[in-house]
Amino acid sequence: MSWEPVWFMVFSNLEAFAWCALCMAMFRYKTSEYVWPILIIITLMNLQSYILRNEFSLSYLAPTINILFVTLLFAAIVKESLLGSIIIAAVGFLGFGLIQALIAVTLFGSISGVGASKTNGYVLQISTAIIVIPLSWFMYRYGHGFSFDFEKFRVKNEKLLLVTLILIFMIMITFVLYLNQIWNVIVLFVISLLFFLKYAIEREKDI
Numbered sequence: 001m002s003w004e005p006v007w008f009m010v011f012s013n014l015e016a017f018a019w020c021a022l023c024m025a026m027f028r029y030k031t032s033e034y035v036w037p038i039l040i041i042i043t044l045m046n047l048q049s050y051i052l053r054n055e056f057s058l059s060y061l062a063p064t065i066n067i068l069f070v071t072l073l074f075a076a077i078v079k080e081s082l083l084g085s086i087i088i089a090a091v092g093f094l095g096f097g098l099i100q101a102l103i104a105v106t107l108f109g110s111i112s113g114v115g116a117s118k119t120n121g122y123v124l125q126i127s128t129a130i131i132v133i134p135l136s137w138f139m140y141r142y143g144h145g146f147s148f149d150f151e152k153f154r155v156k157n158e159k160l161l162l163v164t165l166i167l168i169f170m171i172m173i174t175f176v177l178y179l180n181q182i183w184n185v186i187v188l189f190v191i192s193l194l195f196f197l198k199y200a201i202e203r204e205k206d207i
Contacts, residue, residue: 004118008050009043011125016042016066018132022099023070023092025136026145029078037077037199044192045069051188067093068169069192075162076199082158082165084150099135100128163200166193 020038021031031038049062067089074085104111104124114120139145155161170193174186 005050007122009046011122012046012049013039013042014129015125016046018129018136019092019096020070020073021136022096022132023074023088024078025139026092026095027088028140028143028145028147030140031136034073034077038073040195041069041073041192044188044195048188048192065173065189072166072193072196076166076196081150081154082162083153083155084148087150096128096132099132100124103127103131159200163197166197166200169193 017038020042023029024031024034045066048065052061052065053059070089070092071085074080074088075082078085080088101111104114107123107127108114108116108120114124170190173189178186
C-alpha cells in the first residue's frame, strides 16, 4: 500500500486549514466557530485536488477550485456578502502565498527548490501551517486585521444569486470534468457543492 495519498491529504489539509484561518483572521472572523465546516470543505477540496494532480495531470484546475471553495465558504457558511467573500478569498490567497514563498526561500534557497522532492513539498506545507495557524490566532486575539464592512456591497436578492451561482458552477465544472471522463471527481465536486447549496438555501430561509 502506498502512503502517498495519506501524506498528501494530511499535509494538504494542514496547509488549507492554515489558509482558511489566515483569511478569517485578516478580516476579523473567529476560526474556531467554523472549524467543522472548514475541515469538511478542505477535505473534499484536497481529495479532488489529489485526483486532478496525480491521476489526470489537471493541476491547473486545482487552484481555481480551491479559491472557489474558500469564496463559497465565506458566502454560504460565514454569510458574508458575495463581493466580500471574493475579496477575502483573494487577499487571503495572496497573503498566504507571500508567507509561503518567504518560508520556501528561507528553507530551500529559492521557490523552485521546493520541487526538488515531494519531501520538500511536505516540509513546506507543515512549516507554513506551523507558522500561519499561530499567527492567525495572534492576529485575531489582539485585534489585528481589516474591519472593513462588506455589507454595503451586498446586492439585492444576493442570497438567490448565490444559490444560482452555485448551480451554475456545478454545471460548468461538471461539464469540464465530464469531457475528461473524470467520474470520481465529478461525484466529489457535486457532493461539495451540494454541501454549500444546503447552507445557501438555509440562509435564504433566514430572510
